[in-house]
Every structure is written in C-alpha cells, then in structure tokens.
Amino acid sequence: MQFIEPDHPEWSKLWQSLEAITGDCAETCPETGECWQYMGSTVVNVPVLRDETTPVVAHQFRHRHRPAGCVPIRGLCGDSGGYRVYLDIAASLDVAPDNGVAAGLLVNVRARLYEVTSREPVPCHP
Numbered sequence: 576m577q578f579i580e581p582d583h584p585e586w587s588k589l590w591q592s593l594e595a596i597t598g599d600c601a602e603t604c605p606e607t608g609e610c611w612q613y614m615g616s617t618v619v620n621v622p623v624l625r626d627e628t629t630p631v632v633a634h635q636f637r638h639r640h641r642p643a644g645c646v647p648i649r650g651l652c653g654d655s656g657g658y659r660v661y662l663d664i665a666a667s668l669d670v671a672p673d674n675g676v677a678a679g680l681l682v683n684v685r686a687r688l689y690e691v692t693s694r695e696p697v698p699c700h701p
Contacts, residue, residue, distance in 0.1 A: 576615040579634070579670075588667045589613065589634040592679040596664065598646030602638060609640040619663050621682045631682055632671035633663035650684035658686040 579585045593611060594600040603610045614635040620628035643656025651660070663683035665674045 576617045578615050579613070585667060585670050588669070588679070589616075589664065592634070592664045592667075593636055593662070595679070596662065596681050597648060602641060602645050604638075604640045604642040606642070607640040609638060611636050611638050616666060619683060621677065631674050631677050632666040633682055634666055636662045636664065648684055649681060651686055658688055661685040 579589060590600050590613075597611070601610045614637055616632060616634045618630045619633045621631045623629050638660045641656060641658055641660045645656065648660070648662070651658075661684070662681060665671070665677040665680050665682050668674060668678045671678070
C-alpha cells in the first residue's frame with residue numbers, strides 16, 4: 576500500500592476520477608458528517624475473462640455512511656444510502672502506464688450496511 580501525497584500531480588486526478596464516478600467527491604452525510612476518504616493506492620487484480628485477472632494500480636476510497644439519494648454507482652443496484660461503500664479506481668497512466676484503458680475507471684466496488692439490519696446491498700449482474 577502506498578499513499579499519494581497532496582502535493583503529487585496524481586492527487587487532483589484521483590479526486591477528479593472519484594467525482595466523475597460518484598457525481599460529488601465529498602457526498603457529506605447530513606446524519607453523520609462522513610464523506611469520501613482516500614485510503615491509499617495498491618495493486619488489485621481485476622477480472623478480465625472468466626478465469627483470468629490482470630493487475631491494476633488502483634486508488635482506494637471509502638465512504639463510511641453514504642447518504643441516500645446520491646448518484647448510483649455502477650456495480651450497486653438502487654440507492655446505496657446508509658451503506659459503507661468501498662471503491663477501487665484505476666490510477667492514471669502518469670503513475671501506472673500499464674493500467675491502459677482502465678486508467679481513471681472504477682474497477683471494483685463493495686458495500687456493507689452501516690447499521691445492523693437485515694437490509695443488504697443488491698449487486699448488479701451484467
């Protein structure tokens with residue numbers, strides 16, 4: 576795991592990629608005050624074919640309580656309000672030239688319900 580510092584040229588690109596995917600790079604929750612947090616950058620294996628993956632350098636973000644009514648995120652069906660959401664977004668070609676066409680795109684999404692309840696996120700299937 577590596578961390579991009581705020582003075583690095585990639586810093587603004589990773590937040591621009593998040594905003595392009597979520598519609599808002601903060602999405603501050605009115606109930607909890609939580610917003611998107613950059614967690615670091617690492618190599619993740621992204622499925623490309625049924626039994627094959629390819630390594631991609633990705634910036635990892637989390638939102639510990641994404642508010643209801645936000646822009647839907649590909650990979651999650653319906654409203655992800657109230658969920659803890661994790662996103663892996665491929666780094667730009669400037670820091671990861673091997674990312675190719677994946678650069679700046681969402682490569683992985685996970686969600687968990689913040690509060691204890693029986694409601695579970697519904698994954699989208701292609």
